[in-house]
Amino acid sequence: MLPMVYMALVDDEDLPAFEEMYERTHKKLYSIAFDILNDHQLAEDALSDLFLRLSLSFKKINNFSLHDLDAYLVRCIKNTCYNVINKNDAEKRKIDKLIKNSHIKSTAIDNSIFDKIELDLLKKVISSLPEPYMTALVLKEYYDLKADDIAKQMNISKRSVFYYVKAAKVMILQEIGGSDLNE
């Protein structure tokens, strides 16, 4: 008998959902990660990190439709790859700091302003947002996740979640001429 008896301590009776999701998706997600990172080790690290984070709020995401779940996983693996690439990127930190000190904090945004924007234009602008801003916006405004869950998934603080979501909206409005819309 191997001394791996330690590991035979788990309940085997329930919750195969996480394992099912893993089995169904991990090879495709690996391919997506590898396409971005072009390195087997880094792609494995990203995948491993992704599933660890998914496990932290799995109960919530397990309620998504299959279509939404697949899109969620793609969004999250892209964000995880972004984090891997930018792990030690001083330039990114510099930009983040610059933006954090900008006027965004004090900008008030009424969501109804988006009703005035033409749908195709809004789609185009949203899909060109920089990575962390896009992910935070999608997780908040489409998946309706709480800041805690978004923070866990993106490996950022709760405060940063609020910041990224708000900054994403400011970027959208700036891109399509938000000042005109306010008038």
Next chain:
Amino acid sequence: MNNKLREAIEGGIIIPEAQAFASAETTDHVFSLEYTRKTEKLIKRQKKKYYPLICTSARRTACVIIAFFVISITTVLSVEALRTPFFDFIMSIFSNHSEVRSLDDGGNYPDKIESYYEITYDLSEYQIIYSDTQNKKTNIYYNNGEKYIYFTQTVVKRYESNFNTEGAELEYIDINGIEAIGYLDNHNCYTLIWNNGEYIIDITSNIGKDALIEIAKSVQKVES
């Protein structure tokens, strides 16, 4: 939530990314042993009903505190054992097992295995039937018929294990001046775990406590 914004996100991101997932190739990549182990462990953990209670460091710490108070009035385990700190570790005690993991802000330890430790006790009657050395952990499995010894050396900050402590009484054993945690599990296997100041050494065997302590005392640095 704003419906227009949601609709735009759906059209601009959700639908294309769901399609990207559907059309992504299924890789034939052979995943590394380390990745496979890590993932298997995660899947097993996820199956635990109480996983949501212990899935973050803060929650695990809370579990330790709660366990301390519960156990201090139920005497399931030795109070002495619980009150003595396990150096740079959090120990979560459940009814049928315990989990030990390093503190995120633990001491200044090597990030990878730079020095190798081995059992120097004469084990010539044993065969090494499995040996695996990685950046963060080495495993050696010695076997002699029914008897076995399982030795691991792990980077302190990566140490995380489940132990079968159901019905077990934890005790502290002196290993060359270092305090090790020892216990006999319900499979009659004795385990010793200690932090030697550089790495976590963990030995499990069915040869008996006293014999295992002698072997544990022979663990030395053999290569740098």
